[in-house]
Amino acid sequence: MIRTMALILPVTVIVALASAGTAAAAPSAAAVPAPSPARDYDKPPPGSKADQALWQAAYDLDNDILLERAAASRLQHEAKTHEVLERLEAQSAKGALPADRANELRKRVSEEWARSMDLLVSQWPVDPTRGCRYDLLNFEGVMFSNEGPQKAGQLDDTRKALSACVARGTPAVRALRRANEDLRGAIAAAEVAIAAAAATAAPPALPAAAPAAR
Amino acid sequence: MKLVKAVVAAAVLAVSFAAAAAIPFTPILPPLQPSGNNNAFPTQNPNGPTGTAQQVNYPYPGQCLADPTNAALFPLIAAKSCDATGSFACTGGVAPQSAGGWAACGVAAPFTVLNPIIPNSVPPAGTPATPKFAFEVLNPFDYTPDTTTYPNADYYEIKLHEAWGFQVAASLKLFPDPTVAPYNGIGVPNGMQWTGLTCNIPTGCTCPPLANATFKGQICTAVGGKIPAGTPLYTQIWGVGSSKNGVPLAGQPAAPWSANDFVATWPSVSIRGTRDRPVVVKWINEFPNNHVYCPHPEAADWPCAIDRTFMGVKARIDPALATAAVPPDGVNLYGSPMQPDNSWVTHLHGEEDPPSVDGFAEKWFGNPITAGAYAGVSQNFVNPPFEAPEFSPLAAKTLKRPTGNFDLYTYPLVKEEALIWFHDHTLGKTHHNVIAGPAGFFPVKDPAKHFPIVGGVCTAPTGAACTFKNADGTSRCDCSYTWLDPVTEPRVAVTPLAIPVPKYDFFFAIQDRAFNDDGSINFSNGLGQVIPAGKGVVLPVGYNPITVGANPQVHPTWIPEYFGDHVLVNGVLWPFKGVEPGWYRIRVVDGSDSRCWTIGFSTILPAPGAKATNNVPFFVLASDQGYLKSPVLAPGNQITMCPGERYEMLVDFSLYPGLSVFMTNSAPAPFPAGITPYAGGSPFAEMNTIMKFAVGTTGGVKSCGGAVTTNCMPANPALQVDPNFKDIRPALPFAPTTTVRQIYMNERIDGITQSPMGMQLNGVPFEYKVTETPKKGSREVWQYVNLTADTHPMHPHLVKHQIVARQNFNVGQYKALLCGSTTCQPGTTPGGEMQVVPDVTPLLSGGPMLVTAASVEGGFKDVSQAHPGMVTTIVADWIAPWNATGAPTAPGTAGCPAGTVGCTAPYVFEDVTTGPYVWHCHINSHEDSEMMRTSLVVPATVP
Numbered sequence A: 001m002i003r004t005m006a007l008i009l010p011v012t013v014i015v016a017l018a019s020a021g022t023a024a025a026a027p028s029a030a031a032v033p034a035p036s037p038a039r040d041y042d043k044p045p046p047g048s049k050a051d052q053a054l055w056q057a058a059y060d061l062d063n064d065i066l067l068e069r070a071a072a073s074r075l076q077h078e079a080k081t082h083e084v085l086e087r088l089e090a091q092s093a094k095g096a097l098p099a100d101r102a103n104e105l106r107k108r109v110s111e112e113w114a115r116s117m118d119l120l121v122s123q124w125p126v127d128p129t130r131g132c133r134y135d136l137l138n139f140e141g142v143m144f145s146n147e148g149p150q151k152a153g154q155l156d157d158t159r160k161a162l163s164a165c166v167a168r169g170t171p172a173v174r175a176l177r178r179a180n181e182d183l184r185g186a187i188a189a190a191e192v193a194i195a196a197a198a199a200t201a202a203p204p205a206l207p208a209a210a211p212a213a214r
Numbered sequence B: 001m002k003l004v005k006a007v008v009a010a011a012v013l014a015v016s017f018a019a020a021a022a023i024p025f026t027p028i029l030p031p032l033q034p035s036g037n038n039n040a041f042p043t044q045n046p047n048g049p050t051g052t053a054q055q056v057n058y059p060y061p062g063q064c065l066a067d068p069t070n071a072a073l074f075p076l077i078a079a080k081s082c083d084a085t086g087s088f089a090c091t092g093g094v095a096p097q098s099a100g101g102w103a104a105c106g107v108a109a110p111f112t113v114l115n116p117i118i119p120n121s122v123p124p125a126g127t128p129a130t131p132k133f134a135f136e137v138l139n140p141f142d143y144t145p146d147t148t149t150y151p152n153a154d155y156y157e158i159k160l161h162e163a164w165g166f167q168v169a170a171s172l173k174l175f176p177d178p179t180v181a182p183y184n185g186i187g188v189p190n191g192m193q194w195t196g197l198t199c200n201i202p203t204g205c206t207c208p209p210l211a212n213a214t215f216k217g218q219i220c221t222a223v224g225g226k227i228p229a230g231t232p233l234y235t236q237i238w239g240v241g242s243s244k245n246g247v248p249l250a251g252q253p254a255a256p257w258s259a260n261d262f263v264a265t266w267p268s269v270s271i272r273g274t275r276d277r278p279v280v281v282k283w284i285n286e287f288p289n290n291h292v293y294c295p296h297p298e299a300a301d302w303p304c305a306i307d308r309t310f311m312g313v314k315a316r317i318d319p320a321l322a323t324a325a326v327p328p329d330g331v332n333l334y335g336s337p338m339q340p341d342n343s344w345v346t347h348l349h350g351e352e353d354p355p356s357v358d359g360f361a362e363k364w365f366g367n368p369i370t371a372g373a374y375a376g377v378s379q380n381f382v383n384p385p386f387e388a389p390e391f392s393p394l395a396a397k398t399l400k401r402p403t404g405n406f407d408l409y410t411y412p413l414v415k416e417e418a419l420i421w422f423h424d425h426t427l428g429k430t431h432h433n434v435i436a437g438p439a440g441f442f443p444v445k446d447p448a449k450h451f452p453i454v455g456g457v458c459t460a461p462t463g464a465a466c467t468f469k470n471a472d473g474t475s476r477c478d479c480s481y482t483w484l485d486p487v488t489e490p491r492v493a494v495t496p497l498a499i500p501v502p503k504y505d506f507f508f509a510i511q512d513r514a515f516n517d518d519g520s521i522n523f524s525n526g527l528g529q530v531i532p533a534g535k536g537v538v539l540p541v542g543y544n545p546i547t548v549g550a551n552p553q554v555h556p557t558w559i560p561e562y563f564g565d566h567v568l569v570n571g572v573l574w575p576f577k578g579v580e581p582g583w584y585r586i587r588v589v590d591g592s593d594s595r596c597w598t599i600g601f602s603t604i605l606p607a608p609g610a611k612a613t614n615n616v617p618f619f620v621l622a623s624d625q626g627y628l629k630s631p632v633l634a635p636g637n638q639i640t641m642c643p644g645e646r647y648e649m650l651v652d653f654s655l656y657p658g659l660s661v662f663m664t665n666s667a668p669a670p671f672p673a674g675i676t677p678y679a680g681g682s683p684f685a686e687m688n689t690i691m692k693f694a695v696g697t698t699g700g701v702k703s704c705g706g707a708v709t710t711n712c713m714p715a716n717p718a719l720q721v722d723p724n725f726k727d728i729r730p731a732l733p734f735a736p737t738t739t740v741r742q743i744y745m746n747e748r749i750d751g752i753t754q755s756p757m758g759m760q761l762n763g764v765p766f767e768y769k770v771t772e773t774p775k776k777g778s779r780e781v782w783q784y785v786n787l788t789a790d791t792h793p794m795h796p797h798l799v800k801h802q803i804v805a806r807q808n809f810n811v812g813q814y815k816a817l818l819c820g821s822t823t824c825q826p827g828t829t830p831g832g833e834m835q836v837v838p839d840v841t842p843l844l845s846g847g848p849m850l851v852t853a854a855s856v857e858g859g860f861k862d863v864s865q866a867h868p869g870m871v872t873t874i875v876a877d878w879i880a881p882w883n884a885t886g887a888p889t890a891p892g893t894a895g896c897p898a899g900t901v902g903c904t905a906p907y908v909f910e911d912v913t914t915g916p917y918v919w920h921c922h923i924n925s926h927e928d929s930e931m932m933r934t935s936l937v938v939p940a941t942v943p
Helices: A002-008 A049-081 A084-093 A099-121 A133-144 A151-200 B002-020 B068-073 B166-171 B213-219 B368-373 B430-436 B482-488 B811-819
Strands: A013-015 B154-162 B238-242 B279-286 B346-349 B406-411 B418-424 B439-445 B491-494 B499-502 B505-513 B566-569 B576-579 B583-590 B597-602 B619-623 B626-633 B638-641 B646-652 B660-665 B689-695 B739-749 B756-761 B779-786 B792-796 B801-808 B864-866 B870-877 B900-902 B917-921 B932-935
Touching (some): A049 A084, A049 A133, A084 A099, A084 A151, A133 A151, A133 B811, B346 B406, B418 B430, B439 B505, B482 B583, B499 B505, B566 B689, B597 B689, B638 B646, B756 B917, B779 B792, B779 B864, B792 B870, B864 B870
Parallel strands (some): B154 B279, B505 B583, B739 B779
Antiparallel strands (some): A013 B739, B154 B238, B346 B418, B418 B439, B505 B566, B583 B646, B597 B638, B597 B660, B619 B626, B660 B689, B779 B870, B792 B864, B792 B917, B917 B932
């Protein structure tokens, strides 16, 4: 009855049938059976070294997307909240920093900030929050699966999809990493110039900059 | 094999370099495309919800501008500016956002863009930074019950209220005090708390946009009207207090929605329950009119974190439900036409209770003002009707919303000894209310399990002499947990109030938050984050604590998960707790929106960004629904806890006299495949440490070998076995008669932006007809088939359950069965039909990973972690342990509160089949985005 209902109604009640995949020894009534070790999500599933390498590349890419996007956000906010442009201008106005140098540094920070922002708010070639996680789920699902006639074909299909995703995402995250490095460099150069200018002027108009936020 | 690896790597690199020259980025967001009728916000994505759930484009009808200079951003409403008749007005002489005297009112004020507080940025030398381990965290004390109003029951009147009386509590050393050196700040005004947060931006922090001139004049004293670096930053939050037996605060200003005569804090003081003694609570909504995260809902140019594209808070309702105060289309000064932003409904998480007091998501109520404004909406039947068509009319039940600003709940408290807790559960905005603060502990004790042991002999009465009976009439008096009393029972007075709190038994709510530089909590496009350009800053889309919605073209402000970069324990940032060198019982709840914590203990303080070395062993004593069969030594000296879960630990500090022991965290966010605190460049680098225990050199509960006494603990708690532990896990493979219900979890992905659009269960939204209809008294196995990238902490209400096993499965092939290809993303829009759920059994792989009574997760749970790419199997008995056989009287009337039908002791409660429950992911941002469904227990006689 329940099984029939599951077919004609959107009710997911089924009668479970034993399958090879679920077979396991019944717990002993006399002793508490030991629990199984938990899956380690940081390690690739069993498979060929090439497949494990691909798994690792996708895993790393997913993390790198999150890390680089977070870094971009923080660098942009650092430039803003620490008022890098304003302090360059202030030092220039006081004559402690040559106007040409101040303008050059301001232009560099502004341009790198804009490039970073463009990369962040544009549509990414992969999911900017999940990266290749869904293709990875499909791939590792097949890697974990029991041996059978379908496995080789499924591995091939999911391998292609994951490789394509990694190929799309890798240059994107690399571009953002470069932009982050450039923005970080621009901010650092500006801070060095501001500090040097402040050292020659007394008293400083604004507090010295804090160490860069990570 | 090396050759193959090199080839693959080279291929990836070749493609990467080839593509690097022209990465297909596509501009999609303003200010890159400021065009059309809505320059500030893009046109809604065509993949967005349609039909009955269609979105109203931002800005919403009825909205105005607080800042006329924003007119170019909102051409459609340029002609109308906000005035002082809406949320900018003074209600009863105070601002509708707070009666604390610090908020402005009477004029439409523009919003000021805020900046984030980065935890590891430091202010100039000589000024204080947000400290770590500087403030001792309070172990919450208990409310005192009224034992006379309802005979044989404990009665409380609990008010949901903005923070109140914090400075009074801080001056009593119960919370961090900003008025003392080195801060010497002004006192914390009502409406706010101080978490220890300190301005760490060298150029100063932003003045709170909501503040009035007086408050600004007190704290915004730096150049440019900023808050000086090193200044304490106060946080507007909501809390919980008791008007009946709280700490009175005479002379406080009154607000039209509140008596303002007590202390309300984040988190709350605790309610302590006793098994078999009902608890009656009058939950009273005295929140301000407007939400912390949407202070001016009708102003299009004020940030609002309440995303009106989600259920319960949408910007359009059926015109037939409209009232004069609540137009059907757009937003009003209180929020959505569906529900006011300040609504609340209490869920006592972990309690087994009748449907009408379970905190059903649509059974919300507002404060005195919004309850009146939404009266027409409120008095309608809760929508939808909770009718399972196949069982009609037996299960056709409805719930009604309260018409006032309170609801009176009676909890049977017939459950096992356990730590449960209360929090909000309103439809579509639980995550806002939880992050805003109000929640509290509710430990339940069973005195029948703690009889004294004298001379090694249990003194528990037997037979008829034992007055503690199980539901089946059998006696349950024993001494099975007397051994814990040495760490559970001693109390110490909190000076100078002399309120006794447990001395060796700690209750810690562990949470994460991000902050803005005015002190407000940084919530996705709540305070501090505004999408429109033109204000000097554009905030990026992304996945970290300081960004706006991940898919703003579909959901303007929602993010799939919220991860803060600051750790709070009981509302204090990175606190410490002094302990004696002995045994402690440490109870923790993950009160975060989305963050899981992998908790350990270490004598070594991990540097920011370093991986903790968890070198302190500890035992796990209990989890959500009570004790394990035996305490379990935590494998690897760590456990993982996700939102909603509780764990109770036994830690022996006697090995570390005079030292510091740190509670650490190493969980990635999102879990299990996100950023760890120790990943290079992690934005969560400071999240690797939760708090510090400063171990003294004297005192403490010592180990005393095997004998149970009143003043020492067994040296090896793992040898303590609960003889009454009931293991309901079925043997594998399941018997053919086992009822197995399979549920898949899916994430809807936007085909254009490739970003998340929401979460679902079995591919249908919350309001799809009820499909989970277990029979009363039945045992059901549920299998969570997780197709998504996250671990989901799944929480079925009403029942406690046990985890049976987890097992990998072939995700792609399951999707192929479900939606036609291995890469499709299943899921329906509202109005769509649920597909037949495929049987996952043939797609399982490897062997099941068994969870047994010897596991940390082996006890009864009410939240279980369902991991991605795995099938997580749980089992539960759908029983109602309370007495439901009395003659109905008049439930809901005076003296006969909701939940009961017989109103004189012994109380008789409504039957479990009289209404709906919910089950959902306890990542609050998921549950509000439709990862929640209704369950309905049906009579056992239903065919």
